[in-house]
Amino acid sequence: MSGTYLGMPAFPEAAATATANGRLRANLTHATHTIRDKRAAAVGELTDWAALRAAGAAVKDRTLRHLDHYLTQAEEAVTAAGGTVHWAADAREANRIVTRLVRETGEREVVKVKSMATQEIGLNAALAGAGVRAYETDLAELIVQLGDDLPSHILVPAIHRNRQEIREIFTERMADWGRPAPVGLSDRPGELAEAARLHLREKFLRAKVGISGANFLVAETGTLVVVESEGNGRMCVTLPETLISVVGIEKVVPTWRDLEVYLQLLPRSSTAERMNPYTSTWTGTTDSDGPRAFHLVLLDNGRTDALADTVGRQALRCIRCSACLNVCPVYERAGGHAYGSAYPGPIGAILTPQLRGTTSEVDASLPYASSLCGACYEVCPVAIDIPEVLVHLRERVVQGGPATVRGQRTRLKPAKGHAAERAAMRAARWALDRPGVLRAGQRVAARTRRLHPGRLPGPGRAWTDTREVPAVPAESFRDWWRRTGGREDR
Amino acid sequence: MRVALFVTCINDTLYPRTGRAVVSLLRRLGVEAEFPEAQSCCGQPQFNTGYRWETEPLVRRFAAAFAGFDYVVTPSGSCAAMVRDNYPRIGAKAAAEGRGEELTRAAEAVVPRTLELTEFLVDVLGVTDVGAYYPHRVTYHPTCHGLRMLGLGTKPKRLLDAVAGLDLVELPGAQECCGFGGTFSVKNAAVSAAMGADKARHIMGTGAQAVCTVDNSCQLHIGGTLARLGSPVRPVHLAEILASTDKEQW
Numbered sequence: 001m002s003g004t005y006l007g008m009p010a011f012p013e014a015a016a017t018a019t020a021n022g023r024l025r026a027n028l029t030h031a032t033h034t035i036r037d038k039r040a041a042a043v044g045e046l047t048d049w050a051a052l053r054a055a056g057a058a059v060k061d062r063t064l065r066h067l068d069h070y071l072t073q074a075e076e077a078v079t080a081a082g083g084t085v086h087w088a089a090d091a092r093e094a095n096r097i098v099t100r101l102v103r104e105t106g107e108r109e110v111v112k113v114k115s116m117a118t119q120e121i122g123l124n125a126a127l128a129g130a131g132v133r134a135y136e137t138d139l140a141e142l143i144v145q146l147g148d149d150l151p152s153h154i155l156v157p158a159i160h161r162n163r164q165e166i167r168e169i170f171t172e173r174m175a176d177w178g179r180p181a182p183v184g185l186s187d188r189p190g191e192l193a194e195a196a197r198l199h200l201r202e203k204f205l206r207a208k209v210g211i212s213g214a215n216f217l218v219a220e221t222g223t224l225v226v227v228e229s230e231g232n233g234r235m236c237v238t239l240p241e242t243l244i245s246v247v248g249i250e251k252v253v254p255t256w257r258d259l260e261v262y263l264q265l266l267p268r269s270s271t272a273e274r275m276n277p278y279t280s281t282w283t284g285t286t287d288s289d290g291p292r293a294f295h296l297v298l299l300d301n302g303r304t305d306a307l308a309d310t311v312g313r314q315a316l317r318c319i320r321c322s323a324c325l326n327v328c329p330v331y332e333r334a335g336g337h338a339y340g341s342a343y344p345g346p347i348g349a350i351l352t353p354q355l356r357g358t359t360s361e362v363d364a365s366l367p368y369a370s371s372l373c374g375a376c377y378e379v380c381p382v383a384i385d386i387p388e389v390l391v392h393l394r395e396r397v398v399q400g401g402p403a404t405v406r407g408q409r410t411r412l413k414p415a416k417g418h419a420a421e422r423a424a425m426r427a428a429r430w431a432l433d434r435p436g437v438l439r440a441g442q443r444v445a446a447r448t449r450r451l452h453p454g455r456l457p458g459p460g461r462a463w464t465d466t467r468e469v470p471a472v473p474a475e476s477f478r479d480w481w482r483r484t485g486g487r488e489d490r
Numbered sequence: 491m492r493v494a495l496f497v498t499c500i501n502d503t504l505y506p507r508t509g510r511a512v513v514s515l516l517r518r519l520g521v522e523a524e525f526p527e528a529q530s531c532c533g534q535p536q537f538n539t540g541y542r543w544e545t546e547p548l549v550r551r552f553a554a555a556f557a558g559f560d561y562v563v564t565p566s567g568s569c570a571a572m573v574r575d576n577y578p579r580i581g582a583k584a585a586a587e588g589r590g591e592e593l594t595r596a597a598e599a600v601v602p603r604t605l606e607l608t609e610f611l612v613d614v615l616g617v618t619d620v621g622a623y624y625p626h627r628v629t630y631h632p633t634c635h636g637l638r639m640l641g642l643g644t645k646p647k648r649l650l651d652a653v654a655g656l657d658l659v660e661l662p663g664a665q666e667c668c669g670f671g672g673t674f675s676v677k678n679a680a681v682s683a684a685m686g687a688d689k690a691r692h693i694m695g696t697g698a699q700a701v702c703t704v705d706n707s708c709q710l711h712i713g714g715t716l717a718r719l720g721s722p723v724r725p726v727h728l729a730e731i732l733a734s735t736d737k738e739q740w
């Protein structure tokens with residue numbers, strides 16, 4: 001890993017490599033199965049889960065329908081509370097705004113709360129380019145950063161690492177970033193956590209600028225909400241003099257009463273807790289407490305394009321709980337890096353092609369990174385029908401069609417490399433729409449069945465590398481029915 | 491009650507025995523199923539790969555072939571789910587594209603009448619004991635579309651529980667996908683194979699002689715993987731177990 005998602009191979013190749021990595025597979029299987037069982041238990045405790053889930057979907061849908069209204073309301077409330085609101089149309093603009101704000105403080109380093117939005121826009125690299133060092137303070141993000149790695153999970157970015165690997169990373173790399181790891185550090189979780197605590201404490205106390213994302217933005221009061229387990233986020237949003245929050249425009253919820261629904265849905269779905277240990281909320285600035293200056297950067301970066309798509313827009317309901325990753329059999333084997341973006345797993349497979357488009361090879365391959373088993377939809381706390389969106393995006397890849405790109409309605413051309421498949425699908429449909437042709441084909445297959453090879457050439461090899469092909473029966477059902485009228489039992 | 495069998499293209503071509511078992515089973519229960527020869531494929535492979543336009547003629551064909559029947563019964567959870575979940579979507583998209591209501595009407599005509607076999611047995615005929623005899627140790631894999639899209643729940647298991655002589659053994663990780671996924675099995679062959687291998691390992695660990703599902707498309711993958719691994723466990727469709735009696739074993 002080199003700290004960038006640029007130029008990643010298409011999903012099937014990256015996934016094949018990951019699947020062959022035994023240690024990675026073992027780490028992922030262990031971690032995802034543990035959390036998925038716990039989630040099921042935590043959700044099972046609530047008798048009104050189905051109603052909560054429906055409410056979670058409905059509130060987001062209504063908010064997204066009137067997003068312009070709620071965003072303006074949020075902007076006014078944040079401004080009235082002493083904050084400054086900035087609007088960023090894309091990643092580049094957001095990075096430019098944040099970089100400028102940091103430089104204006106004269107500081108050369110910032111502490112960061114774990115944030116998906118800043119991963120999405122590649123903020124750390126942009127800051128580094130401007131000579132500003134960004135320190136990740138979430139334990140797992142710290143492991144990723146020290147290891148010059150990329151996150152592979154929304155909630156547990158270092159899920160692909162085990163404790164021995166973490167010990168190695170701490171021992172070898174902490175010194176480059178600040179306080180070195182204690183001599184003789186073992187791989188006991190308690191010792192590893194203590195090493196991280198000592199390393200990070202120094203940074204919290206020194207930092208003058210904090211950067212965060214947010215899980216929610218309550219429009220009626222302009223309040224930002226961060227939900228976390230470690231408390232590091234709270235340090236970042238309270239200790240520094242300047243706080244900058246980069247927040248996707250879909251994170252807005254109208255009222256505190258609406259927020260209540262998500263504060264129940266999120267912890268049970270993500271960490272399988274009834275309630276998360278730390279919920280930090282802040283509204284603008286407050287006299288003699290917390291940051292002196294607060295900036296909110298509202299990020300679009302493809303979200304209004306997704307909003308214009310009547311099927312795809314449900315992906316914007318996502319509250320980044322990662323339950324869909326933890327139950328996904330494909331994620332479990334492919335790992336997060338194969339998805340080529342900050343958003344791995346099922347949600348990444350439907351979100352990334354909407355935010356970035358389907359022109360690159362990896363983005364066009366993402367909607368196919370699923371067996372459509374539906375486990376993700378079953379656990380999603382805001383009822384995003386991920387298989388439905390996957391198929392919808394597959395259509396966009398192979399057929400093209402209308403879409404909104406950077407605010408403009410256009411007709412997309414099909415992605416490259418599907419001509420042979422398109423011809424095969426058309427031919428199959430042609431035959432299937434003519435039962436006489438289908439029957440003739442079945443008869444040829446039956447007559448030649450002793451000649452069928454066990455290993456197929458070309459695309460068929462992908463099947464026969466690991467699976468036998470079934471023997472073709474001497475008589476199709478269709479022919480049996482014609483011969484017997486369905487009257488002859490065995 | 492006029493009942494049509496939608497055998498599905500894969501059973502028609504590769505697993506005719508399953509179709510014949512359904513005919514035999516229903517006859518035993520007093521239902522003479524008909525086989526409209528105009529039927530072919532529900533269009534799922536095309537639709538799920540992104541070729542909605544290639545699916546539309548097959549939706550029309552399905553609706554025309556099964557017009558006039560009270561029920562369309564199919565031994566496939568996946569194909570039943572295709573009709574019930576996706577035909578209305580195909581209709582809605584065509585309408586949104588300004589191509590009228592024809593496909594929506596075609597969908598509406600078949601959606602409420604199309605049932606997977608176990609739904610027809612348990613919900614329409616009201617039977618769970620179909621008088622079957624199958625003296626083997628069997629494990630059951632709930633295929634994803636039957637489990638999650640149709641919500642078959644305990645229906646297949648209740649039917650299996652009532653089979654005389656059958657020793658039903660629990661499959662660990664039963665609800666995990668086998669990794670078939672239609673074109674997924676070749677587009678993402680490595681992940682599909684890894685999922686299949688894990689499923690096969692779980693199946694072999696049960697000590698069962700046969701693995702039963704309500705979907706032969708998944709069996710194509712599960713059975714093909716088991717065979718390649720040299721396992722003697724046989725893939726068998728639920729219909730064939732239910733059709734078996736002490737006089738004739740399918």
Ligand code: SF4
Pocket residue numbers: 269317318319320321322323324325347376379380381382383384
């Ligand atoms: S798509 Fe649903 S399950 Fe997946 S992270 Fe988002 S909210 Fe959670």
